[in-house]
Amino acid sequence: MATQAEKAAPASAAIDFDKNGGVVAAIAVDHLSHRVLTVAYMNREAFDETVATGRACYFSRSRNKLWRKGEESGNFQ
Template sequence: MSEQWIEQVKWDEKGLVPAIAQDHISGRILMVAWMNEEALRLTVEEGRGIYWSRSRNRLWRKGEESGHVQKLHEIRLDCDADVVLLSVEQLGGIACHTGRESCFYRVLNDKHEWETVDEVQRDPNQIYANKD
């Protein structure tokens, strides 16, 4: 299989692009992570969100610890070819490590404070109980 579609992505100087995960039904933005070539290839091959963890410096199969796998429905590329957009089904309904549906749970309010407006769906200590 040709790798042209991978080469057409404009990887940054670190070999990464931002990847947005969006709920395929509600349209809610769940999270933004990063991908390298391998992460993008594997995301398509395995049909699930796989990212490059910049903090852990390794591939990160979303849900590998939490079970909160992102089933891939569609993947899009933007006009500059430097951002990918994943339409996903978020298993467990939780994308954020804080136990919330979305990582974007803070809104800038009128007082210019980042106010938490979304509830924790599940205690992170329960989600990552098998971590250690």
């Protein structure tokens, strides 16, 4: 059985992170209500961490660092 990191590799390779300054738009949607929860950005590191941990990790362009959703608020995605 493949590990989370092994699963992330093929998906990560299919995403062109080099296009818009190293980030891509990431939209989190509630799977029951289909409401948009978050519109943010991910770089390759944030994407790989999200897949590996199962928790949303985004890239904050204003802070120029990873933003782990829920780290401070407790509202994980």
